Amino acid sequence: MTAPAAGWWCTGIRWSAGGPAIGWCGRGERGSPLAPGQRLAFTARGERHCLGVRRAGRRTPCPVARSVPGRAGSAQCPECARLDRSFSVAADTNAADPRTYRVYLAWFGPGMVKVGITAEERGPVRLLEQGAVTWAWLGRGPLMAARRTEELLRAALGVPDRIAYARKRAVRARLPQEPERAREVAELHARAAALPGWPESLERVGCEITDHAGAFGLAGLPETARLVTELVPGGTVVGRLAGAAGPDLHFEDGLVVDTRLLAGWELSAAPDGARTDVPLTVVAPGPPEAEQGGLF
Incomplete structure (x- = not known):
């Protein structure tokens, strides 16, 4: 990753x-493309600032460039966050969105499956952003029909609408093989398809399973040993990239960086010989508690 010259702020990971x-x-x-084996070495400069609001491919800067806490999961000040959610499908404040939406089934690990929706024009990007290892489409149609289907399937199948990233990253290094992953998704897809009560305006989609293990670089991924908890002014992160899944960068030494914590910082290339010196937490082996964390 090559950090641009001064005057550019990181916005986190961007999947395509x-x-x-x-x-x-x-x-x-x-954007600066990422690839397994790449050496990353960057230092945070100045303060972390609000990135404003990005809508329809355009970004409106925060009018006061307000500072944002280093541990916050979003690089938005409260005012920009409220503006963002005032016209948002995710926050149910944009019910008139005329685009076609897709309902999906996403698998993150054994027993970790969710149902969600995404705009059809985005393709699988939403699944990459969430770190879905294996997934399949369930249906397509107008926004409200997709939303009703999502609620129906979630209640009937007993699956959540979100899964904590701590739980996802805890199992990435020891997932079952692809056929077993595909079988679990196919079985749940069949159960969903057999349920009554689907909205008539939603078109069913047959079960075609996609696996993202290759895109994420999960083969040989090391267990998470340490997790960056925040960047600080002058703080440095150095390591060699093993893989990336959702917002997480996995380094070969077991360090994981949630790139949502990079957003809002101006980053510069670290000097030769620099070492990681930002606040870290040691991650105990084994799956974490199932409760929802602050960064989900």
Whole structure:
């Protein structure tokens, strides 16, 4: 990852069909592609600032460039966050969205499955952003029909609408093989398809399973040993990338960086010989508690 010159702020990870990249905003927007084996070494400069609101592909800067706490899961000040949620499908404040939506079934690990929706035009990007290892479409149609189907399936199948990232990353290094993952998704897809009460305006989609283990670089991924809890002014992160899944960067030495904590910082290349010196927490082996964390 090559950090741009001064005047560019990190926006976190950005997924596309071409793979992951670190996003930047400043004089426009750009990305730095990521690949397994790549050495990353960067230092935080100045303070972490609100990134404003991004809507319809355009970013409106925070009018006062308010500072944001280092441990916050979002690089938005309260005012920009409220504005963002005032016209949001996720917050149910944009029910008139005319786009076609898709309902999906996403698998993150044994017993960790969720149902969700995403705009059809985004393709599988939402699944990459969430770190879904294996997934399948369930249906497509208008927003409200997709939302009703999501609620129906969640209640009938007993699956949640979100899973804590701590739980997802805890099992990535020891997942069952692809056929077993696919079988679990296929079985749940069949149960969902057999349920009565689907909205008539929602078109059913047959079971075609996609696996993201290759895109995430999960083969040989090390167990998570340490987790960055925040960046600080002058703090440095150094390591060699093993893989990336959802917002997480996994390093070969077991360090994990949740890139949502990078958003809002101006980053510069670390000097030669630098070492990681930001606040960390040691991650105990084994799955964490199932309760929802602050960064989900």
